[in-house]
Structure formats: C-alpha cells, structure tokens
Amino acid sequence: MRYVRLAWEKCTLQPLSDNTMANAAQVDHEIEFLVDFIRANGKKSNDNKYQITFGELFQNDQIANTLESLAGTLKAAKKKKIVTYKAELLLQGVSDKEIITLEKQD
Numbered sequence: 001m002r003y004v005r006l007a008w009e010k011c012t013l014q015p016l017s018d019n020t021m022a023n024a025a026q027v028d029h030e031i032e033f034l035v036d037f038i039r040a041n042g043k044k045s046n047d048n049k050y051q052i053t054f055g056e057l058f059q060n061d062q063i064a065n066t067l068e069s070l071a072g073t074l075k076a077a078k079k080k081k082i083v084t085y086k087a088e089l090l091l092q093g094v095s096d097k098e099i100i101t102l103e104k105q106d
Contacts, residue, residue: 030073031082033066038083038102049103054085055096074100 037057042050057063057070067073071090077083082104087095 026068027073027076030067031077031080034063034073034077035082035102035104037063038100042100042102045101049101049105051099051101053096054087054090054098054100057100058092058096 034057037060038050038052041056041060042052045051054074057074063070074083074085074090078085082102084101084103085098087098089095090098
C-alpha cells in the first residue's frame with residue numbers, strides 16, 4: 001500500500017485513496033494518448049524529435065474530446081520529462097505558436 005504525508009497535520013501518514021490512484025492512472029493514460037497523437041500528427045525536427053504547436057493541439061477535436069485538460073496533461077508530461085516547451089503557462093491564443101517537443105522516443 002502506498003502512503004502520502006498530509007500537510008498541516010500531525011505528520012501522520014495516510015493511505016492513498018483509490019480515487020488518488022485512479023486519477024494518477026487517468027493522467028498516465030492521457031499522457032500516452034498525447035504522445036501517440038504527437039507522433040501521428042507532429043513533424044520531425046532536425047534532431048529527429050516530433051514537434052507540434054500548442055495551437056494545433058488545442059484546436060483538434062480528438063484532443064478536446066479525449067483530454068480533460070490539455071494544459072494540465074502537457075504540464076504533467078513536462079514534469080515527467082516526456083515533452084518540453086518553453087512557456088510556464090499555456091493559454092489559448094497567447095501560446096498557440098508554442099512548440100511542444102516530444103522527448104520520449106520509445
């Protein structure tokens with residue numbers, strides 16, 4: 001069983017709930033979907049990595065209908081070093097030209 005420390009409490013350990021583990025699995029599933037989508041729809045760069053713009057992702061119906069939050073999924077993928085991009089925050093319109101690079105080559 002996995003445990004997480006709860007902040008602002010008496011430093012007791014509480015078991016992770018089934019919902020927490022299910023949410024993590026959902027995020028992993030969405031990242032896998034995003035990776036597959038970038039491979040299928042992105043363009044290869046000079047260093048042989050797939051790239052796509054945030055605007056292309058945001059305007060795609062398949063992405064919109066599958067991912068709960070595109071920006072959230074991208075942020076989780078960036079944290080896991082699966083994708084890279086320069087912006088700290090991705091917003092529709094403002095970040096449409098931001099290039100998302102797929103680092104995972106599997």
